[in-house]
Amino acid sequence: MLYVVATLAALTLQTGGLHMLPLGNHIPDLILILAVYLGLKHHTALAAIIAFVMGYATDVFSGSQIGLNAFMITLIFLLAYEGVAAI
Numbered sequence: 001m002l003y004v005v006a007t008l009a010a011l012t013l014q015t016g017g018l019h020m021l022p023l024g025n026h027i028p029d030l031i032l033i034l035a036v037y038l039g040l041k042h043h044t045a046l047a048a049i050i051a052f053v054m055g056y057a058t059d060v061f062s063g064s065q066i067g068l069n070a071f072m073i074t075l076i077f078l079l080a081y082e083g084v085a086a087i
Contacts, residue, residue: 048074051077
């Protein structure tokens with residue numbers, strides 16, 4: 001439930017909230033940060049599903065090709081997960 005709220009807050013800030021600030025062109029990708037955190041701290045199949053859903057939600061709100069962000073966020077989750085497993 002916490003990740004749902006965090007994802008919705010991140011999408012809200014990324015799509016409209018932070019663009020009104022003077023440095024609106026330099027917005028960090030908050031969904032990416034959440035995906036890396038999931039990969040580093042949570043090692044379950046549910047975390048991978050959450051990463052995919054976060055990417056898919058980004059696709060829906062961004063207007064890009066459906067599946068592109070979902071694939072990339074899931075891939076980044078897996079890379080963060082495997083990076084910890086290798087240590």
